[in-house]
Amino acid sequence: MNVVYLLTGANLGNPEKQLKDAMNEITERVGKITKASSIYESEAWGVEDQPIFLNQVLEVISPLSATKILQAIQQIELVLGRIRTQRWGSRTIDIDILYFNNEIIHDPDLQVPHPYIQERNFTLIPLNEIAPNFEHPIFKKTNQQLLMDSKDPLHVKIAKHE
Numbered sequence: 001m002n003v004v005y006l007l008t009g010a011n012l013g014n015p016e017k018q019l020k021d022a023m024n025e026i027t028e029r030v031g032k033i034t035k036a037s038s039i040y041e042s043e044a045w046g047v048e049d050q051p052i053f054l055n056q057v058l059e060v061i062s063p064l065s066a067t068k069i070l071q072a073i074q075q076i077e078l079v080l081g082r083i084r085t086q087r088w089g090s091r092t093i094d095i096d097i098l099y100f101n102n103e104i105i106h107d108p109d110l111q112v113p114h115p116y117i118q119e120r121n122f123t124l125i126p127l128n129e130i131a132p133n134f135e136h137p138i139f140k141k142t143n144q145q146l147l148m149d150s151k152d153p154l155h156v157k158i159a160k161h162e
């Protein structure tokens with residue numbers, strides 16, 4: 001069994017419902033959700049002039065390989081009607097693999113740990129709620145240390161407690 005951390009995000013349609021729907025699909029297609037952070041809201045990072053985002057981090061126990069999980073989350077994005085616009089643009093649902101066990105993967109289609117974890121408070125803050133002591137396998141720092149070192153000014157607040 002593998003331990004995988006996923007980030008879900010949405011800023012179009014009904015973001016809260018889409019995060020809930022994503023949890024159901026993840027349970028169906030990826031594995032058992034063992035921890036779920038609160039739902040957080042923040043301004044759009046990277047591209048301005050977008051609606052605010054909701055984000056959540058999930059810990060999932062999965063029998064699938066990282067490649068199979070990527071395929072499963074891409075299926076879920078399709079099922080939930082993801083509309084792709086621009087890079088870092090608005091979306092009905094986005095699912096990223098943050099960590100897969102403590103493995104380092106550099107495939108053209110799959111970078112694990114996710115390359116932006118340490119730069120984005122919208123990832124670090126929910127991640128810290130459920131996995132503060134998990135160590136980043138490249139930086140050899142816990143999520144808590146990464147958050148303390150973060151230079152991202154983005155303000156991320158709880159929208160809804162789990």
Ligand SMILES: Nc1ncnc2c1ncn2[C@@H]1O[C@H](COP(=O)(O)OP(=O)(O)OP(=O)(O)O)[C@@H](O)[C@H]1O
Binds near residue numbers: 087096108109115
């Ligand atoms: N760890 C990962 N999790 C999810 N997708 C990944 C990962 N590493 C690489 N990818 C690739 O990224 C592509 C998805 O890009 P996407 O359009 O979601 O980027 P984005 O969400 O706009 O930006 P970002 O990746 O910075 O969050 C997928 O096709 C997938 O192959």
Ligand SMILES: Nc1nc2c(c(=O)[nH]1)N=C(CO)CN2
Binds near residue numbers: 044046055089
């Ligand atoms: N606050 C926030 N900003 C973002 C997000 C996101 O999930 N939350 N996702 C993006 C696409 O990768 C770009 N910007």
